[in-house]
Amino acid sequence: MRIRAMKPGDYPEAERIGKSLGHTKDGKGWFTERAWSRYIPFDIRIHRGFVAEDEGTVVGFITYSSYDTPATSPYISWIAVSRKHQGKGAGRRLVRRAERECLKAGAEFLWVETPTREAGRGTEYEGTYKFYERIGFELERVISESDPGNGCDCDMAVLRKVLD
Numbered sequence: 230m231r232i233r234a235m236k237p238g239d240y241p242e243a244e245r246i247g248k249s250l251g252h253t254k255d256g257k258g259w260f261t262e263r264a265w266s267r268y269i270p271f272d273i274r275i276h277r278g279f280v281a282e283d284e285g286t287v288v289g290f291i292t293y294s295s296y297d298t299p300a301t302s303p304y305i306s307w308i309a310v311s312r313k314h315q316g317k318g319a320g321r322r323l324v325r326r327a328e329r330e331c332l333k334a335g336a337e338f339l340w341v342e343t344p345t346r347e348a349g350r351g352t353e354y355e356g357t358y359k360f361y362e363r364i365g366f367e368l369e370r371v372i373s374e375s376d377p378g379n380g381c382d383c384d385m386a387v388l389r390k391v392l393d
C-alpha cells in the first residue's frame with residue numbers, strides 16, 4: 230500500500246468510497262446522505278488530500294484544510310477507508326502523511342471533529358473515536374448538539390493532536 234497526493238482523477242473513486250460508507254436506514258455506517266452527496270464531492274476538490282493505493286486501486290483518502298482562527302490550525306475534513314481495507318493501517322498512514330505536511334507548514338496541532346464517545350456508543354462511530362485516540366488525538370472540547378455551530382445531529386468531540 231502506498232500513500233500519494235490526491236489527483237483530480239481520484240475524485241470519482243473517493244466519492245464512491247464515501248458513498249459506500251454512507252449510513253443506511255438501519256443506522257449502520259458513517260456519513261449522512263448530505264455528506265457524501267454534497268460535502269465530500271465539494272471538499273475533495275477544494276482541500277488538500279492524499280489517497281491510499283493498494284495494487285493500483287484507491288482504497289482510502291484524507292482531506293484537510295485550515296481554520297481561520299486560531300492561525301496555523303489545520304483540521305481533517307474527511308477521512309475514509311473502504312470497508313474491505315479497514316484495520317490494515319491505511320487510516321493511520323493517511324493521517325501521518327497529512328501531519329507531516331502540516332508540520333512542514335508550521336502547524337503545532339491537527340484537529341478533527343467526530344461524534345463524542347457517548348454519542349457514538351453503539352454505532353460505528355465508536356470505532357472511529359477509538360481510532361483517533363489510538364493514533365494520538367485527545368479530547369479538547371465538545372460542541373453540543375444544540376450549539377448553533379454544530380451542523381450534525383449529535384454532540385461532537387473536537388479532538389486535537391500535538392504534531393511532532
Ligand SMILES: CC(C)(COP(=O)(O)OP(=O)(O)OC[C@H]1O[C@@H](n2cnc3c(N)ncnc32)[C@H](O)[C@@H]1OP(=O)(O)O)[C@@H](O)C(=O)NCCC(=O)NCCS
Nearest residue numbers: 308309310315316317318319320321343356357359360363
Ligand atoms: C476511521 C478509519 C479512517 C480508520 O482507518 P483504518 O485504516 O481502518 O485504521 P488503521 O488500520 O490505520 O488503525 C489505526 C489504529 O486504530 C485502531 N482502530 C482502527 N479502527 C478501530 C476500531 N473500529 N475500533 C478500535 N480500534 C480501531 C487500530 O486497531 C489501529 O491501532 P493499532 O495500530 O495500535 O492496532 C476507517 O475505519 C474508516 O474509514 N471509517 C469510516 C469513516 C470514518 O469514520 N471517517 C471519520 C469520520 S469523523
